[in-house]
Amino acid sequence: MIKPTTDSLPAPTFTDTTSRVVLAHGGGGQLTDDLVSGRILPRLGNNILNQLLDAGVMADASGALALSIDGYVVQPWKFPGGDIGRVAVTGTINDLAVSGANPLGLALSLILAEGFPMANLEYILDSIAATAAEAGVRVVTGDTKVVGHGQADGIYITTAGVGRIPAGRLLGPQYVMPGQLLIVNGPIGEHGLAVMLEREMPDVQSVLRSDVAPLNGLIRDVLDVAGNNVTFMRDPTRGGLAGLCADLARQCGFRVVLDEAALPIRPEAHHAAEMLGLDVLDIANEGKVVLAVEAAAAGRVLDVLHRHPLGQQAVVIGQIAPETDSLCELRTVIGGRRVVQKPYGEQLPRIC
Amino acid sequence: MIKPTTDSLPAPTFTDTTSRVVLAHGGGGQLTDDLVSGRILPRLGNNILNQLLDAGVMADASGALALSIDGYVVQPWKFPGGDIGRVAVTGTINDLAVSGANPLGLALSLILAEGFPMANLEYILDSIAATAAEAGVRVVTGDTKVVGHGQADGIYITTAGVGRIPAGRLLGPQYVMPGQLLIVNGPIGEHGLAVMLEREMPDVQSVLRSDVAPLNGLIRDVLDVAGNNVTFMRDPTRGGLAGLCADLARQCGFRVVLDEAALPIRPEAHHAAEMLGLDVLDIANEGKVVLAVEAAAAGRVLDVLHRHPLGQQAVVIGQIAPETDSLCELRTVIGGRRVVQKPYGEQLPRIC
Numbered sequence: 041m042i043k044p045t046t047d048s049l050p051a052p053t054f055t056d057t058t059s060r061v062v063l064a065h066g067g068g069g070q071l072t073d074d075l076v077s078g079r080i081l082p083r084l085g086n087n088i089l090n091q092l093l094d095a096g097v098m099a100d101a102s103g104a105l106a107l108s109i110d111g112y113v114v115q116p117w118k119f120p121g122g123d124i125g126r127v128a129v130t131g132t133i134n135d136l137a138v139s140g141a142n143p144l145g146l147a148l149s150l151i152l153a154e155g156f157p158m159a160n161l162e163y164i165l166d167s168i169a170a171t172a173a174e175a176g177v178r179v180v181t182g183d184t185k186v187v188g189h190g191q192a193d194g195i196y197i198t199t200a201g202v203g204r205i206p207a208g209r210l211l212g213p214q215y216v217m218p219g220q221l222l223i224v225n226g227p228i229g230e231h232g233l234a235v236m237l238e239r240e241m242p243d244v245q246s247v248l249r250s251d252v253a254p255l256n257g258l259i260r261d262v263l264d265v266a267g268n269n270v271t272f273m274r275d276p277t278r279g280g281l282a283g284l285c286a287d288l289a290r291q292c293g294f295r296v297v298l299d300e301a302a303l304p305i306r307p308e309a310h311h312a313a314e315m316l317g318l319d320v321l322d323i324a325n326e327g328k329v330v331l332a333v334e335a336a337a338a339g340r341v342l343d344v345l346h347r348h349p350l351g352q353q354a355v356v357i358g359q360i361a362p363e364t365d366s367l368c369e370l371r372t373v374i375g376g377r378r379v380v381q382k383p384y385g386e387q388l389p390r391i392c
Numbered sequence: 393m394i395k396p397t398t399d400s401l402p403a404p405t406f407t408d409t410t411s412r413v414v415l416a417h418g419g420g421g422q423l424t425d426d427l428v429s430g431r432i433l434p435r436l437g438n439n440i441l442n443q444l445l446d447a448g449v450m451a452d453a454s455g456a457l458a459l460s461i462d463g464y465v466v467q468p469w470k471f472p473g474g475d476i477g478r479v480a481v482t483g484t485i486n487d488l489a490v491s492g493a494n495p496l497g498l499a500l501s502l503i504l505a506e507g508f509p510m511a512n513l514e515y516i517l518d519s520i521a522a523t524a525a526e527a528g529v530r531v532v533t534g535d536t537k538v539v540g541h542g543q544a545d546g547i548y549i550t551t552a553g554v555g556r557i558p559a560g561r562l563l564g565p566q567y568v569m570p571g572q573l574l575i576v577n578g579p580i581g582e583h584g585l586a587v588m589l590e591r592e593m594p595d596v597q598s599v600l601r602s603d604v605a606p607l608n609g610l611i612r613d614v615l616d617v618a619g620n621n622v623t624f625m626r627d628p629t630r631g632g633l634a635g636l637c638a639d640l641a642r643q644c645g646f647r648v649v650l651d652e653a654a655l656p657i658r659p660e661a662h663h664a665a666e667m668l669g670l671d672v673l674d675i676a677n678e679g680k681v682v683l684a685v686e687a688a689a690a691g692r693v694l695d696v697l698h699r700h701p702l703g704q705q706a707v708v709i710g711q712i713a714p715e716t717d718s719l720c721e722l723r724t725v726i727g728g729r730r731v732v733q734k735p736y737g738e739q740l741p742r743i744c
Contacts, residue, residue, distance in 0.1 A: 052541060054507045061508040066538030075536060079510070083517040084524070088497070088532040096532025098497050100556070102453040107554050109499035111537040145440070145450050147461035149550040151503070155406045156413040158431070165435040172436070180440040180448025183550075184427060185463040186418030187742060189404060193543040198501040198535075200552030202459050204452070390539060 068278025068324075069383035093212075094135035094274065095203070103207045106141035108132050109200040115390040117160065117194055119238040121231075121249030122326070124197055125167035127392055130254045130326055131277065132199040133175050137256040138273040138329055140211045140263065141203030145180035146172065148199055152184065153192040164195065175254035177201070209263075213291035215271035218362040221338045222296070223331045225258065225345050226251070226353040227304040228281055232323035232391045233312040240316065248308050251327035258348045259329060265344050269337035275329050277392060279383055282321040284330055285358075285368040286382040295363040298380065300372045302357050321370075322383040324391045332360065420630025420676075421735035445564075446487035446626065447555070455559045458493035460484050461552040467742040469516065469546055471590040473583075473601030474678070476549055477519035479744055482606045482678055483629065484551040485527050489608040490625040490681055492563045492615065493555030497532035498524065500551055504536065505544040516547065527606035529553070561615075565643035567623035570714040573690045574648070575683045577610065577697050578603070578705040579656040580633055584675035584743045585664040592668065600660050603679035610700045611681060617696050621689035627681050629744060631735055634673040636682055637710075637720040638734040647715040650732065652724045654709050673722075674735040676743045684712065 054062045057071060064071040081090060088096045095108035112128040129146065136143045148168065152161065172179055231250040255275070263270060272292075276284040281298075289296040305320050313320045327350060333341050338356060345351030361369075368380040406414045409423060416423040433442060440448045447460035464480040481498065488495045500520065504513065524531055583602040607627070615622060624644075628636040633650075641648040657672050665672045679702060685693050690708060697703030713721075720732040 052507065054541065059510050061504045061506060061510060061513065061538055063506050063538050063540065066504070066536055072536065079514060080517060080534070080536075083514075083521045084500070084531045084534075086530045086532070088530065089534070093533070096497055096499065098532060098554075100496070101455075105457070105496065105554065107497055107499050107533055107552070109501045109533055109550070109552050110535045111501040111503050111550065113503060113537045113539050113543075144452070144457065145448055145459055147448065147459050147552050148436070149461045149463040149501075149552075151463050151465060151548055151550075152413045152418070154413060154415050155404065158411050158413060161413065162431060162435075165432060169435045178438045178440065179436045180438070180450060181445070181459055181461055182432070182436075182441070183462045184418055184424065184432075185465045185742075186413055186415050187465050187545060187548075188415065189406065190542070191465075191545040192548075193539060196503055196539075196544075196548065198461070198463065198503075198550035198552075200459070200461050200499050200501075200550075202450075202457060202554045390537075 063389045067383065067388065068283055071384065093139060095139040095141065097139060097205065104205040106136050106139045106203045106205055108135040109198065110135065111196065111198045112392060113196050113390050114235060114392050115193060116238055119235045119250060121234055122252040123164060123167050124195060125164035126171045126252050127326055128197040128199045129168050129171040130252050131392060132201040133177060133254045133256050134275045136201050136203040137259040138275050139205065140209040141205045143177045143201050143203040143256055145178055146199055146201045148179050148182040150184045151192055151196040152186045153194055154186055154189040156194050171254060175256055210268045211272060213272055213288055216288065216292035216332045216360055218294055218360050219335055220271060220332045220360045221335050221356050222358040223333055223338065223341060223354055224304065224357050225329055225351040227306050227309065228325055228328060229305060229309045229313060229320035229323040231326040232388050233309055235391050236316055236388060237312055246308060246312060248312055251325055253327035253350055255327065255329050255350060258350050261344050261348055262341055266333065266337045266341050269334040270331050272332040273329055277324045277326060280322040280324055282380050283382045285380055289366045289368045293364055293366055295361040295365055296358060296368040297361045298358040298370045300370055302355055304353055304355055321380065324388065326392065415741045419735065419740065420635055423736065445491060447491040447493065449491065449557065456557040458488050458491045458555045458557055460487040461550065462487065463548065463550045464744055465548050465742050466587060466744050467545060468590055471587045471602060473586055474604040475516060475519050476547060477516035478523045478604050479678055480549040480551045481520050481523040482604050483744060484553040485529060485606045485608050486627045488553050488555040489611040490627050491557065492561040493557045495529045495553050495555040495608055497530055498551055498553045500531050500534040502536045503544055503548040504538045505546055506538055506541040508546050523606060527608055562620045563624060565624055565640055568640065568644035568684045568712055570646055570712050571687055572623060572684045572712045573687050573708050574710040575685055575690065575693060575706055576656065576709050577681055577703040579658050579661065580677055580680060581657060581661045581665060581672035581675040583678040584740050585661055587743050588668055588740060589664055598660060598664060600664055603677055605679035605702055607679065607681050607702060610702045613696050613700055614693055618685065618689045618693050621686040622683050624684035625681055629676045629678060632674040632676055634732045635734045637732055641718045641720040645716055645718055647713040647717055648710060648720040649713045650710040650722045652722055654707055656705055656707055673732065676740065678744065
């Protein structure tokens, strides 16, 4: 006997972050860090999990295996440029790829609310199939659960993936050194903005579309050419470029300097972010990768990126400076400097 | 702006199984099969996924890798004998173990509802840690998402796991042949009954407790002794022993004969199932494994099981008969025979 939803009051707003979970705990910002470092790692921590990488890397008889998982709760489930199925495949493949792993297979877990239209489920499954085919990766196992109407918001998907890291691949913040350049493969902020516009301002006409796309092919091309001249890769999803660069500065110990004038941001993204009261740097991407590259190899890396459909607008956006203060600094267009901080909480709930 | 839940009517009941998802699509019975074979496999199918095993098995440089995933939505989140955290670790480890794989690592995805008490989350994380330690497996990666109050029922967990299958291990319904015996490691039905009693009849006092326990150690002991004399293993979770044996008969092509008098069912389980109007054979277990074993090796397998804390009540419950009709038959206590069918739908929503 499932109890019907009879709550006729507005949903409560939870703000006490110590005794209850709040939306901001899932935002990929400082409160997420607090939850992970304060509640999860003291209980589940070990030398792999504690690294908090996009994938857990396990030594194995023939090299290293990477295991990655992400839950996807994006709302609405369909938005300009993508849908929850495409995001669920892409996000996990990209987490494996930025770990230097070649994806071997995906696992797919669906949590469906009773009453979810079968036509929507089929649309999402078609999108999963198309995205997996685009990436050349197969779904090898899965699970489906159904909960009562009102016990989930339509559909939640969790995707896990396993991949193999070739022997000799050295990637991680410990290899990031002063003088290396930071490259991104194209314009930022467009996934989060497209989802937020669709949800909050559905009547606004915008050409913005989510950038959601699997990057394993592009990353394989880069590593084939540049090898260990690429020292670090990460996809700026929740927390955006700001969260990624603040984390990288903390982890590598040096200063990360971003050049505002070089950041690839379309005018439409600027406009949308202003309307929504957001900073483009904080906004999630689902088809972008930030690479730290030895300066001498940057030209070759850019050449490879520019030849790939998903890297045509790749640019250098900054560099690693010698200061050992673990800060991320933005050099602004008018010559100013400001510290870039990880977003605090949940400006963007349910963006992926 | 998350819309508040303002639905003041009873939840609708969905019964049209072609245009909408209904609870029974998640029950592990025939409607789940319909969803998987009719909607999912035509879109995502491949030679690994199509086998519909507990884990997807991928050939790899040094043998085979197994990847498994399961979503856990059990309600209530705590019940006699366990909680959602223990189930989430156990279920995935057991899926790897029955595939013949030694677990290498787990990935953990949490979907939390805003307002979920932090103390409950910590209880669940402690349980995850304790269960993982009991099984000797580590959580190597994870993800946390938060959705609005009313957009999830407290906590949903998805666990994925990866494991290695030793070279030369032959396990699967294609190795199941007439004359082999079926063994189960102890009393059945107790997980589902304990959860249902807690949810539906919280005032009823019962000694029933969930059997939830990781079986990788017990299974490793058995395989060390019996090797490929064990031809098939599976854990009777959703769909229960009935679902498992009906599936096995269909997959191996022979008749599976169960001996009702031999089935290990505690009197308390009989009573509880009668109160709830359920058949113990249909009910989910979370600490049981059914093994098909060459008759000559059955004694050795039982000896090993009896020496393990989780196998002390192991018994032979049936055998594979030579008829090639793919039926599962129950020989009743009074000498009758009946066909055991896979449960149709969702007698037991949100049991795991």
